Amino acid sequence: MIVAQRKTILDLLAIVEKHRKLVVLGCGTCVTVCLAGGQREVSIIASALRMAAKLKGLPLEVSEATIERQCDNVFLEQAADAVKTSDAVLSLGCGAGVQALAERYTGKPVYGGLNTAFIGILEERGVWAEKCAxxxxxxxxxxxxxxxxxxxxxxxxxxxxxxxxxxxxxxxxxxxxxxxxxxxxxxxxxxxxxxxxxxxxxxxxxxxxxxxxxxxxxxxxx
Amino acid sequence: METETFQPKILAFCCHYCAYSSADLAGSMRIQYPPNVRIIRTPCTGRLETEYFMKALENGADGVLVAGCLEGGCHFVEGNLCAKRRVNYTRDILVEIGLEPDRIRMVNISAAMARPLADTITDMVQTVRKLGPNPIKRNGAPQPENHA
Incomplete structure (x- = not known):
């Protein structure tokens, strides 16, 4: 699977702070398994962004959504409502997912919230290792x-x-x-x-x- | 002055097998502890996810107390150790966003430790009282909008 890691909350806030309505969009495939961008991580990151924005006095509304797969055009339709009602999208998909979203929803800023790291496997609980280049x-x-x-x-x-x-x-x-x-x-x-x-x-x-x-x-x- | 009169709201996630029972025992033993805690019984602290702690703080809790079994004494072997790591992760996120990490704390309490539980709660209330009200509440806690 593709293994990724989230950026720091402050990095994410710096990326999205110019927007008013943001949707944090998770992906139910690889990044869910590597605990970087699934529904649970969407919830945590959205919460953290809302709190960080509040502490900085930024008028940022953050909503949450997760779709089955971001790197496949067939599944991207599931994100239509969430994308439509937001000014920008913070994708917690891998690099492929972010780009697929940006290609599908032209005219809507799509940002990557993760650093896509490598193709790897879970070696033990909480440890992922690269296996394929x-x-x-x-x-x-x-x-x-x-x-x-x-x-x-x-x-x-x-x-x-x-x-x-x-x-x-x-x-x-x-x-x-x-x-x-x-x-x-x-x-x-x-x-x-x-x-x-x-x-x-x-x-x-x-x-x-x-x-x-x-x-x-x-x-x-x- | 405000610090003394401030009555923090603390959410306490208590494991059914230990801390919740010790709170029950404290009641039977007529041991007093501050009424600032709102106890939520959980089947095991290992059931608790980071997002629960984040949502609690985001929605206005001044502090979060996670009370699990003594280390080595978890009914589900290592649920309390999982909870400890998640609490630490939450503390890291709080530091990142500029909120005091001491607003969340993990403690280990057995079912017989009614007095230590009361002392722990008292100490947590004092700690949070010193930190002051959760700054997230200043303009009203936000309500997240969720898409299906």
Missing amino acids: ACGACVLHQYGGICPVTRCAKHMLNGPCSGSREDHCEVDATRPCAWQLIHQRLKEIGQLDELKKTKPPKNWRPSLSGGCRTIIREDHRV
């Missing part, structure tokens, strides 16, 4: 399902850097060495031979360096 040319099949592009701090593709200490990364001692995990995993599944193959330089062309990426499926187009 969306590089566009997946190499997971060569490394036992553990991504060196994302999880190795140096993105090493042909073996460890030899800097790890006690199986942990020398860049961040709290994180396990990705190459330790890769070796262990390949050993478990009997594919250690994979490590003997020299990997050619990775093709970074499908990554973000080429600008905004688009996928077109002719078989699904109408």
Whole structure:
């Protein structure tokens, strides 16, 4: 899922203080699961904004709404009433959700209330970790399902850097060495031979360096 | 002068298994505590969400007291520890927006601790009285408009 974090209340207030009627709009998908922008967070952030505005003497009215999914045009219709009755929208969706809203509701200011961080998973309660860099040319099949592009701090593709200490990364001692995990995993599944193959330089062309990426499926187009 | 006469309204979320029972016991033992608290019984303090504390303060409560079981003694194992973290998170948000974090407090009380409960309530009332009325109330607490 996409993992995000809320901006500080004062940052949010600075973004929206020029408006009178604001709707804080949550998203019921990834950001609900990572506890950053679901219905509950909408309620907390809206409350905090109302109180902060009041303490600063700003005439800001803040309402609350949450829709199923912000990054899909089909679901954006659910937000129509809330958007229509407000001067501006503070979206608690990921970056994709904010932009989808802005494209759908042209002429209405839409602001992002979260910092979209990464694609990751819940490792333990309250801890999310990045697992995928969306590089566009997946190499997971060569490394036992553990991504060196994302999880190795140096993105090493042909073996460890030899800097790890006690199986942990020398860049961040709290994180396990990705190459330790890769070796262990390949050993478990009997594919250690994979490590003997020299990997050619990775093709970074499908990554973000080429600008905004688009996928077109002719078989699904109408 | 105003500080002395100010009668704060404090919302007390009390766990059914401990603090609520100790409040009951305080009544049976004729132990007095200030009438400034409005007690809400909860099945466990772990049931309480950050938004409840925020809404309480936003809607004019001068203080919020969260009373759960002693650490290690929660009927649901760790509900009180969850509540403690949520109270701390709420305090962080209050600091961010410029409201005194001492308006919310988490305490641990067992069902037999009637006297400590009364003392805790008295102390909370004094703390909030020193802080003064909730500044959010100055121009009337706002009523949030919710969309379906």
